Amino acid sequence: MTYKKIAVVGIPGKWSTEALADALEEKTDFRLVVDMADVTADLTTGTLTAKGVDLTNLDGLVVKKITEVYSPNSLDRLEVLRLAEAAGVRVFSPAVSMLRLIDRLACTVTLRNGGIPMPETQVTENVDVAVKVVKTFGAAVFKPLYSTKARGMTVIDSTQPDAEILDAVTAFKAENPMMYIQRKLSLPGQDLGLVFLGGTYHGAYARVAKNDAWNTTINSGGNYAPFECDPDVVEMARRAQALFNMDFTTVDVALTDQGPIVFEVSAFGGFRGAKEGIGIDAAALYADYILDALS
Missing domain, CATH: 3.30.470.20 (ATP-grasp fold, B domain)
Structure with missing residues (x-):
C-alpha cells in the first residue's frame, strides 16, 4: 500500500470516474472525486480548492472528465489546473496536452501538421463557401468544434435541393460560427x-x-x-x-x-x-x- 494522495477529476457517479477512483483507493487508501464545478482558483495565492480541500497539497490529479458536455468552458476548467501544476502537483495528462484536444480544430491542425492521414476537411465562416464544399464533397459532416460522441454533428448531402442545403448550412452556422466540414466517408x-x-x-x-x-x-x-x-x-x-x-x-x-x-x-x-x-x-x-x- 502506498499513501499517495491522488484525486480524480471527473463526473461524480459516472462509471469511468468512479472506476478510476476505486482503483486508486484500492492502491492508496485515499479517495477524492473532484467536480470542476466545485473548484475555486485563487490566482493571487496560487491555490486551488474544492469543498475545503486544497488540491495543491495533493500528490496528483488525474483527469477522467473535465465536463459532461464539451464547450469553451472546458478550456477554462483545464486552464485552472495549471495552477496545480505550478504548485508541483502532477496532472495526468498535462493540462496543455488536454487543452489541445478539447478543441476539434486545434486537434486537427496538429494532426495535419504532423502528417497524419485524415478525412478531407475544410473550415470556414462563410455560408456560400460551405455550400460549395458540400457540393464538392458530395456528402459532408458538419462538426461542432466542441463535442463528443457525435453530438451536434449534421450530415448535409449534395443531392438535397439547393434551398435545403442553404437552410441546413445556415442553421448549423447559427450555432457554430466557425464551420468545421469533413467529407463523409464510406x-x-x-x-x-x-x-x-x-x-x-x-x-x-x-x-x-x-x-x-x-x-x-x-x-x-x-x-x-x-x-x-x-x-x-x-x-x-x-x-x-x-x-x-x-x-x-x-x-x-x-x-x-x-x-x-x-x-x-x-x-x-x-x-x-x-x-x-x-x-x-x-x-x-x-x-x-x-x-x-x-x-
Whole structure:
C-alpha cells in the first residue's frame, strides 16, 4: 500500500470516474472525486480548492472528465489546473496536452501538421463557401468544434435541393460560427479505438454501428467489439498520439478504401470501450501507471 494522495477529476457517479477512483483507493487508501464545478482558483495565492480541500497539497490529479458536455468552458476548467501544476502537483495528462484536444480544430491542425492521414476537411465562416464544399464533397459532416460522441454533428448531402442545403448550412452556422466540414466517408460499419498508456499500445476495439446509423457512437446505438489491428495502423495511431504527450488516450481510426485515417485523439480516453471491447481494466492499468510515475 502506498499513501499517495491522488484525486480524480471527473463526473461524480459516472462509471469511468468512479472506476478510476476505486482503483486508486484500492492502491492508496485515499479517495477524492473532484467536480470542476466545485473548484475555486485563487490566482493571487496560487491555490486551488474544492469543498475545503486544497488540491495543491495533493500528490496528483488525474483527469477522467473535465465536463459532461464539451464547450469553451472546458478550456477554462483545464486552464485552472495549471495552477496545480505550478504548485508541483502532477496532472495526468498535462493540462496543455488536454487543452489541445478539447478543441476539434486545434486537434486537427496538429494532426495535419504532423502528417497524419485524415478525412478531407475544410473550415470556414462563410455560408456560400460551405455550400460549395458540400457540393464538392458530395456528402459532408458538419462538426461542432466542441463535442463528443457525435453530438451536434449534421450530415448535409449534395443531392438535397439547393434551398435545403442553404437552410441546413445556415442553421448549423447559427450555432457554430466557425464551420468545421469533413467529407463523409464510406465506412465498413465500424471505426476503431486504439488504446495508449504512456505512449504504449494496449490494444484496439471496434465501435460497430447499429443498423443504418451514419455514425458508430454508443449514443447512436453502436456497440463495442474486439479488433486486431495491422502493425501499420498501430504505428499511424502511435504517431498521432505522440504529438500530444498524453498519459492515457485513445485514437479514433477508420479503415477506408484509400487506407487508414485518424479522426481524432481523445482528450481523456475511453475506459468502457477498453473493457467491453478488449477486456482491459484500463482504470487499474492507469492507476498503476500513475503510482509508478509518482514513485
